[in-house]
Amino acid sequence: MDVDGRPLKRLGFLTIGLFDEDDPGPGHETTLRMVELGEQLGYDSAWVRHRHLQYGVASPVALLAAATQRTRRIELGTAVTPLGWENPLRLAEDWATVDILSHGRFNPGVSTGPPMHFDRVRGALYPDTADAEEFGYERVRRLLDHIAGEPVTGFHGTEGIESYSDRVQPHSPGLRQRMWYGGGSLRSARWAGENAMNLLTSSVVKAEEPQQGSVSGDFAAIQLSHIRAFRAAHPAGEAARVSQGLVVIPTDSADSGQRGKYEEYAARRLPRTAQPQGPARLLFAPDLVGPSEWIAERLRAHAAFREVDEVAFALPFDFEQADYEQILTDISGRLGPALGWTATP
Template sequence: MPSTTQPLRKLGFLTIGLFDGDDPRPGHESTLRIIELGEKLGFDSAWVRHRHLQYGISSPVAVLAAATQRTSRIEFGTAVIPLGWENPLRLAEDLATVDILSGGRLNPGLSVGPPMHYDRVQTALYPDTGDREDFGYERVSRLLSLIRGEPASSFHGTEGIEEFSDRVQPHSPGLGRRMWYGGASTRSAQWAGAHGMNFLTSSVVRAEGPGSFEEIQRSHVHAFREQHPDGERARVSQGLVVIPTDTATSEQRAKYEEYAAKRLPRTTEPQGPARMLFSPDFVGTSAELAERLYAHAAFREIDEVAFALPFTFEHEDYVQILTDLATRLGPALGWKPAA
């Protein structure tokens, strides 16, 4: 086993929460059961993706509110909430409520930019203000200020028999330190660092210059920490697709390898006008995966991960993958499960 300078401190996983549009409850229940399993296995965190007008979790805040009542320790994250779909004031109230319900276990991950297929959804989303909405970093700044307790109203006090606050209620004091930005560019990494956020980096980066995926991702980690007040101690989480096969059946191994092979062509060169570069998926035994991760330039810069579960697998596949992550790969990377 290769040596590493520091053990993996936090092990998490990320799920999209797929469901059948004609019968959505079983898919949502499966997601909650997977989160419960993650807690039993000692994972530090469970993260959910965010999908609008698709067959994945559209309301991570609601799903995680349910998860708070079925767990007691594991932390929750969103990776990521696209703020173009959200009103920052209302989202601040929802996030603070879930954080209170969880006992301070929420880690909201955010991103900016216009909603996907905005020209097709604008009439439903912003019928009166669609051409005036700001989908840039200012939207994150508004949310951060509200989460951190800055005034949302010029009025507070008693009106009749009702009491009003000038800031978002409930207020969760620690939530402001657990806000994450999901970035794929140098600019995003620098902005997140300068604004005291944590940084989520995933299996896709923007190829702004030459270099491999690993080198570009490492440069983003450096750019983030150079701007962050905490410097080298600033938190970064990596979200690669990592699929251990130690206890997989032969059918499962074949499925996983086919999945990775179908996605491999997009990793050979930047994709589209935005020049997005994807990481290959990692499939193999835990010993093989540990070897590859220790050789990964960006992985060597971080000490916490939220490995992404593939989109289209069955519940039993996720059980096997999570079990191997917690009992095989995690320990191979120096991680210890939570008590």
């Protein structure tokens, strides 16, 4: 690398897994094939973004269970599962099962907070307990304890002819170390570090303190502060894992039609990067569209990117399969190597 920074060691991608409401099968199959393609191209990880009541993957645990049987090496993750929709004990059972099926390749990511549009779904999701549900960090702590194998009942042994465990089964011993938290604020970054989770960062941060300078510099400076706060709080310190998830779209092998589509996509999303959005003051990073060397130069100059050595680049939401194949191939064949990454055989 031609500036101070960390060579990229781990390359991943993130997809929303779109499908047609009237015929959802092909969309799910396409997502599985993308995971298989990622493994063939040498990617280290493939991540699925969780979507409820939309036309994207609603059950990553089911889809990734299928992916464990169609891949042998690539790591599989959720980025992220909104925990407000889940029962932590039941989720721990599902995740441990996927981890066993994958032989230790599962990387679950979670976020906190009430379910999106909670007022619309509370009657269906929690008809009797909506006002009593806790959607903050305590819910994550319960999940972490269940994954770690802490007792969930006071009884274990035999009752009649049935044997019972006092902890979640199956238990996958290494899964607790592969738990990720999707955080975009200083508070969440510190909490993830204090609780020995890994940190997933994305193209969205909370602009808690207005920064000076350009928009892109603002985003990078804020995200950098989150990464440093996370590592300062984490028992592993500088060795604590952080993955960055910006949207990058290399155009090296794209045809003219694809390049026009990609540029239009980024242009539509650019206005939201001009200033913090909404009451939460969310700040979005601009999408990076262009030749791999051009993208690599901008990433090497990105203050937060320079402090990470793994990424899960987010794929655009609504492109065609051929577009995704071109983007994934250019990232692994050109952009990754330009950032110091070597494909895994």
